[in-house]
Amino acid sequence: MARDPFRLGEWGRISTTTSGGVSVARVRIRDQDGKRRLVEARGKTAAEARRKLQEKIVNREPPHPSQRAELSKTSTMSELFTYWIAQKTKTVSPQTITGYRQAWNAYCAAAVGEIFIREMTAGKVDSLINSIGERTMSGARMSRIVMSGMLGIAVRFDLLSHNPVRDTPRPTPKKSAVRALTSDELDELRARVQNYSRHQTVDEHGVVRPKLGQRPGADLEDILMLLIATGARIGELLALKWDQVDLDSPIPTVTFSATLVVPRAAGERLFRQNFRKGDAPPLTVVLPPFAVRALRRRRAMPTFQNPENALFVTGTGNWVSPANVRRSWRAARGDDFDWVTPHTLRKTVATLVKETYGVEAAQIQLGHANTRVTEAHYIQRVTLAPDMSDALNKFAPKA
Incomplete structure (x- = not known):
């Protein structure tokens, strides 16, 4: 069998004829399905007919096995x-x-x-x-x-x-340095959240006074405590149920296996997604003693409507929204802590764990797949070099 001289998409010699006083240009083109089809165009002159035929070939939509009929080159x-x-x-x-x-x-x-x-x-x-x-x-x-x-x-x-x-190049935002809270900053932040949650103020003499008006919910204090105890994301923390918390084993743990999804468009509602961000596997972390004590206290508190058995629940029995937590967070922290978000606590945990146990331990604590993300986005860079003066003194000029 002779080989077809045309490759897929190629066409042969253009011929022109006259029909009824009109020039007609014709050519056979081999389409993507291997079949050759006749394509023609008309014009007042042979040159015009050829030009129109060439334009038709360029813009033509050939039959294609995978082509979707609703789309073409002239679709918007x-x-x-x-x-x-x-x-x-x-x-x-x-x-x-x-x-x-x-x-x-x-x-x-x-x-x-x-x-x-x-x-x-x-x-x-x-x-x-x-x-x-x-x-x-x-x-x-x-x-x-x-x-x-x-x-x-x-x-x-x-x-x-x-x-x-x-x-085209990828949009690259200016990267800011990772900043974690120091121990003193964490203590100050904890005190502010405590005063906010308990609806009280501290005057310039250090005297604690109750505030007038409706008292905000006390959840923010415990949320801060669990964020700094686990390094969890705020959405995964607020999605916890009591059956994910083990306070009675010799090694108390909490398992993160879901997250809350905040509505982003009209008509959507807050809901619990039964897997973590990026479909990551469940993550179990060990709870420090101060978190165990706080959770036992919280478990003993009466709740009237909690159909989902959630750790944090609204007065109407719904999940606590991350957006509402962030709103309370901004009100509690003060302007000088405007750089601190719930996610900052995740970075603070990662930095402390890395300094104490190494970067691999920080990666595991945060549930990352590898250390690259942990190092690039969650660990504060060390800017104070260790004392190497004894070694460097070997370069001192000889007397």
Whole structure:
């Protein structure tokens, strides 16, 4: 059998004829399914017919086994997003889908939504991501993820020859140094949280006085205690149930196996996700004695509505929202501790464990898959070198 002279996507010699006073240009093209098909275009002159035929070939949508009929090179980016997000819904969590939708609607739709897929270039993507980055770096990172996924679909369907997002740099926010609390800072923060939770103030003479008005919940004091005792994420801590806490064994432990997901869009509600961030496996950590005493006290407290058997529960029997905890946290800490968030306590735990037991122990305590993330984002860098003066004194000039 003779070998077909055309490769997939190639075409032969263009021929021109006249029909009814109109020039007709024709050519046979070998499509992706291996079949050769006739393509033609008409014009007033042979040159015009040939030019129109060449344009038709470039913009033509050939039959393809994997081609989705609803998308073509002249589909808009909004249409591509609709198809892409429907596919992603099958494989990623609802909160991730919400993040993708928010990024598209807030930053991308108005800028590129009506542009044809074939018109997307690296320059357009780069301009879009840079403009978003001037407003919000997190929005720029998420938008780049969305655009890369969408245009990856276009490449798979042969609507683009390559993904233009790959030719653009990743948004890189300015990295700030990891800062952990010192012992004195932790003591001061604990005192402020205690005063806030107990609804009292301390005047300039150190006299404690009760505050007027409604007393806030006392949960914040125990939340701070457990954060510094475990190094847990706030969402995983607030998702704890009492059956995940073992206070009666010779080695008391707590197991983190779920997290609370905060609503990010209208109509969503706070819910408990039955796995940790990133689908990480459950993590069991040993509780220090001060945490065991506090949890035993808390376990003995009466609760009236707690259908989920949660450690922290609202007066109506619901999960305590991380957003509400952060709001109380900001009110309790004071302006001079505005750099301290619940996540700062996770960094403080990692730094202390690393200094005492090494970086591998810090990685295990935080539940990271490897030490790279722990070292890069959670451990405060040592800036005081050890005393090496005896060794360096060997370089002293001879008398």
